[in-house]
Amino acid sequence: MITGKIKQIETMGLVDGPGIRVVIFMQGCPLRCIFCHNPEMQEYDGGTKYAPQDVLRIVLKYKNYFGNQGGVTFSGGEPLAQPEFLLECLRLCKEEGINTCLDTSGVGNDKFNEKILSYVDLVILDIKALTNDKYKEMTNLSIDKNLEFLDLCQKLNKKLWLRNVIVPGINDTENYIKSLATFIKPLSNVEKVELLPYHTMGKIKYEKLNREYKLIDTLPMDPNICKDLENKLRELIKISD
DSSP states (O other), X not given: OOOEEEEEEEEEESSSSSSXXXXXXXXXXXXXXXXXXXXXXXXXXXXXXXXXXXXXXXXXXXXXXXXXXXXXXXXESOXXXXXXXXXXXXXXXXXXXXXXXXXXXXXXXXXXXXXXXXXXXXXEEEOOOSSHHHHHHHHSSOSHHHHHHHHHHHHTTOEEEEEEEEOXXXXXXXXXXXXXXXXXXXXSSEEEEEEEEOOOTTHXXXXXXXXXOTTTTOOOOOXXXXXXXXXXXXXXXXXOX
8 A cells, every 4th residue: 555654634734726725735856955953854754644535535534625726735844755555645635626736846756757647737846056066055966857857847838836945045036036027937827936035044943953044043934025126026027026
């Protein structure tokens, strides 16, 4: 029997996709983002074991709240890091007519990606950086799999929401926003873009785990400045709020 590890389930989520959603936060992630505020979710030996049928039963309890827009979102961690479990959960949910969303970096076991996306209605894709050097600096991995996943979303005509964490001193400039707009403009089916202000709420978790926090001297991003940058980005790519 296929099983997977889940760290947390949020039953009335309002930000991880449209409408009211059950959000499944899956355990494990191959990336080591310097701004990650949930380092306890990076390792694969944490979380609680579930079968896909267990996940479906939980989701179905809240189906009456979904309306025309809501549904289930698989997030993490990185859901693509547990591809077979994710695939079966998505398949079961689609059999019940439930709207599905995948919140991902696009980095996982790519041999499953096309099948996984066949059961996904919306992809929320994290943009970590725009060049390979910067991506490695931000995540400790190459940008290749992220770009390959984005290309596959284009090939399969998947609806996209794009998110980018804005960190002071790293990507909080108008020049970066212009480069980001240039990156986004050729993409199809981009319905929404969000710039998320970096915060330091994860710092204490690194201390408890006895791990280095690489942004120890970086202050939180001003949400108002971040919103101004987001508005500039939307103007450049002609996407409304």
